[in-house]
Amino acid sequence: MTMQTKPRILILGAGYAGMICAKKLSKKLPPEQAEIILVNKHSYHQFLAQIHEPAAGRNDFEDVRVEIAEVLDLNRVRFHKGIVSSIDRERQQVHLSDGTVLSYDYLIIALGSEPEYFGIPGLADHALTLHSLNGARLIHTHIANALARYKAEPEQKHLLTFVIGGAGFTGVELATELADWLPELARRYDIPVEKTKIINIEAAPCVLPGNDAFLCEQAAQIMAAKGIELITQDPIHHVESELVCLKSGRQIHTGTIIWTGGVRGNRVVEASGFPVQRGRTPVDAFNRAQGWENIFVIGDCSLPFGPEGKPLPPTAQVALQQAEHVGENLVNLLTGQPLTPFRFIHRGVVASLGRRYAVGKVKKYRATGLIGHILKEAVAIRYLYKLGGLPLVIKKGLLA
Amino acid sequence: MTMQTKPRILILGAGYAGMICAKKLSKKLPPEQAEIILVNKHSYHQFLAQIHEPAAGRNDFEDVRVEIAEVLDLNRVRFHKGIVSSIDRERQQVHLSDGTVLSYDYLIIALGSEPEYFGIPGLADHALTLHSLNGARLIHTHIANALARYKAEPEQKHLLTFVIGGAGFTGVELATELADWLPELARRYDIPVEKTKIINIEAAPCVLPGNDAFLCEQAAQIMAAKGIELITQDPIHHVESELVCLKSGRQIHTGTIIWTGGVRGNRVVEASGFPVQRGRTPVDAFNRAQGWENIFVIGDCSLPFGPEGKPLPPTAQVALQQAEHVGENLVNLLTGQPLTPFRFIHRGVVASLGRRYAVGKVKKYRATGLIGHILKEAVAIRYLYKLGGLPLVIKKGLLA
Numbered sequence: 001m002t003m004q005t006k007p008r009i010l011i012l013g014a015g016y017a018g019m020i021c022a023k024k025l026s027k028k029l030p031p032e033q034a035e036i037i038l039v040n041k042h043s044y045h046q047f048l049a050q051i052h053e054p055a056a057g058r059n060d061f062e063d064v065r066v067e068i069a070e071v072l073d074l075n076r077v078r079f080h081k082g083i084v085s086s087i088d089r090e091r092q093q094v095h096l097s098d099g100t101v102l103s104y105d106y107l108i109i110a111l112g113s114e115p116e117y118f119g120i121p122g123l124a125d126h127a128l129t130l131h132s133l134n135g136a137r138l139i140h141t142h143i144a145n146a147l148a149r150y151k152a153e154p155e156q157k158h159l160l161t162f163v164i165g166g167a168g169f170t171g172v173e174l175a176t177e178l179a180d181w182l183p184e185l186a187r188r189y190d191i192p193v194e195k196t197k198i199i200n201i202e203a204a205p206c207v208l209p210g211n212d213a214f215l216c217e218q219a220a221q222i223m224a225a226k227g228i229e230l231i232t233q234d235p236i237h238h239v240e241s242e243l244v245c246l247k248s249g250r251q252i253h254t255g256t257i258i259w260t261g262g263v264r265g266n267r268v269v270e271a272s273g274f275p276v277q278r279g280r281t282p283v284d285a286f287n288r289a290q291g292w293e294n295i296f297v298i299g300d301c302s303l304p305f306g307p308e309g310k311p312l313p314p315t316a317q318v319a320l321q322q323a324e325h326v327g328e329n330l331v332n333l334l335t336g337q338p339l340t341p342f343r344f345i346h347r348g349v350v351a352s353l354g355r356r357y358a359v360g361k362v363k364k365y366r367a368t369g370l371i372g373h374i375l376k377e378a379v380a381i382r383y384l385y386k387l388g389g390l391p392l393v394i395k396k397g398l399l400a
Numbered sequence: 401m402t403m404q405t406k407p408r409i410l411i412l413g414a415g416y417a418g419m420i421c422a423k424k425l426s427k428k429l430p431p432e433q434a435e436i437i438l439v440n441k442h443s444y445h446q447f448l449a450q451i452h453e454p455a456a457g458r459n460d461f462e463d464v465r466v467e468i469a470e471v472l473d474l475n476r477v478r479f480h481k482g483i484v485s486s487i488d489r490e491r492q493q494v495h496l497s498d499g500t501v502l503s504y505d506y507l508i509i510a511l512g513s514e515p516e517y518f519g520i521p522g523l524a525d526h527a528l529t530l531h532s533l534n535g536a537r538l539i540h541t542h543i544a545n546a547l548a549r550y551k552a553e554p555e556q557k558h559l560l561t562f563v564i565g566g567a568g569f570t571g572v573e574l575a576t577e578l579a580d581w582l583p584e585l586a587r588r589y590d591i592p593v594e595k596t597k598i599i600n601i602e603a604a605p606c607v608l609p610g611n612d613a614f615l616c617e618q619a620a621q622i623m624a625a626k627g628i629e630l631i632t633q634d635p636i637h638h639v640e641s642e643l644v645c646l647k648s649g650r651q652i653h654t655g656t657i658i659w660t661g662g663v664r665g666n667r668v669v670e671a672s673g674f675p676v677q678r679g680r681t682p683v684d685a686f687n688r689a690q691g692w693e694n695i696f697v698i699g700d701c702s703l704p705f706g707p708e709g710k711p712l713p714p715t716a717q718v719a720l721q722q723a724e725h726v727g728e729n730l731v732n733l734l735t736g737q738p739l740t741p742f743r744f745i746h747r748g749v750v751a752s753l754g755r756r757y758a759v760g761k762v763k764k765y766r767a768t769g770l771i772g773h774i775l776k777e778a779v780a781i782r783y784l785y786k787l788g789g790l791p792l793v794i795k796k797g798l799l800a
Binding site: 042061134135137138140141142144145147148149151152188189190 | 442461534535537538540541544545547548549551552588590
């Protein structure tokens, strides 16, 4: 602890985890009890779980982000725009890329994830990723540009093939969304949509690997119905410029390679000396970094464990529950109450499969089609409501 | 002449010249007097003089084209979609790229122009051109993609530099239009517009070379006011990927090179054996190919001469007057009237300088600013009215 009159809580990252934690703390902790500082690369918070929608032409990019100042009381939470470059646990300091040094009493690391390329040669150099609003916008303009390039040079037929590597949630949601966008886009560029092709490549034997068989089958069916070619059990071997080579030897010429097949925790965590597994640092039952009582790690860069010691996946659902939990516990800590251990409640999953269809499983209930779609929207609405109340829900158009 | 019962008029190309000629003939020649066939690459007619507008974000691409079927009576004019590959003057036949052979009694060549690169190394490979609707759409998506790429890789600062080679009408109109679009586009991608840069390069000592000094000065002033860097008397020496090298030795790193610095007649004309100067074949006083009484050549692929024997420039204004003239003369010819020689009437010029400004000179009158802008719109309206009457003017939004 430093000699400050009141403790300083420093939150790194304004993704799902950081935002909800900041929101909780700002509501529950009176100003005299703690100072709260939030550091983020951008002045806005992005709805990462939804960016596949505008990436593939549904809605506007403004619908998937909100200015932090709009949803947090910046009189209560001090916002510092900056990029975290390292964490000095011994000195209780965080270094930003612009040279700023911020000290803390309590640190909440919510720095999220980045793409994991598994060392596949050429992949990082040639693939786009759906990992940020900026990445999503690039995918959007890149796809439109591919069609425009094809019209200018019709012999370049590979420009009409779109390859998505990885058929987890992100890959499947993007592929189906793209399948719904291409007819509209092809019409705009006077291209027969039959000439376009979406290929989704997955190393595992099925789509949405690791999920309920019902979800996997439903998703595969819908994808087939939308004309998406699904390649399973044939991992990407290497990637060259406009060429994807699979382990089987198959070669796919394409103007667009989007990699959704892997995530890892933000590299800052590992670089700062935390032990990691694929960039995620294991946390204890209180979402604390192992061995550090004043450092909490939540969201994709943390590695929490379920009741049977099984690692929890890096999903928004886990991140949000961790954020609430750490918020509560910090309040407990600062008010002399005992800490409560984290217990993840699996609320189910919903995957959108294009503009008007989704498939989900909530407890024992299965939802498909429009019902699934409504469920998916409900999840988004619930989140927006938590973040910014009804005004934000209305503003982002989800009730329109 | 073939042994057909009625002569066949074959019009190649549905640009400004071909469309207006077809329109005139279809109105003035009763069906029993001649068959009319129009061949064009696309099913639509594009307003080439305006495509810089949607290329740089003003209006929609649909505003600068119209389906040929919408403005020509296709019961009167038979439309054949195809690409002309060669003209056999001896056999009076035209070969299309799909193998179709069309015979004619009278041929009207209105195949337009294509970019001229003057042998500048690398230019054709690395530059985009504003020479068709498809080219304009590619410029549009390419520019948006450059900004999106920059956001994803902010060290690639050259992506924010946009180089336009050539400061004739097309170059100046595109540069100013782009200057009006960039603030909006930069905002959309969260980029400070001050970081973007437009450079217009001209080999001649001034912009709009060959035009009235008043126009040149006005244009240069407006361009400077819009923050466009104008480089004159420093031709492009060679071009590499994302690099423009000038004769002076100056090197410009850029993600976007657009070449507007030269046009030449469609290569089919030269390849078919017509004598050419920069792809344009000289025509006689009746806009006929030299030595061929049944072949008329109009628009950018023709080389007509003014009263003092000075070649006329390849502009829409010349093309439109030639089209009307040839239409009239063919009617004269088929009804036994004498032919009248072509006399070009210079009606003045107007250059748009962005969204709300234009500069023009009509006879001794000079127009700038909004007046110039209205004049420019008036020219466009006049053309639309000629082509498709009031409905087309309204549809394309020019009276809105």
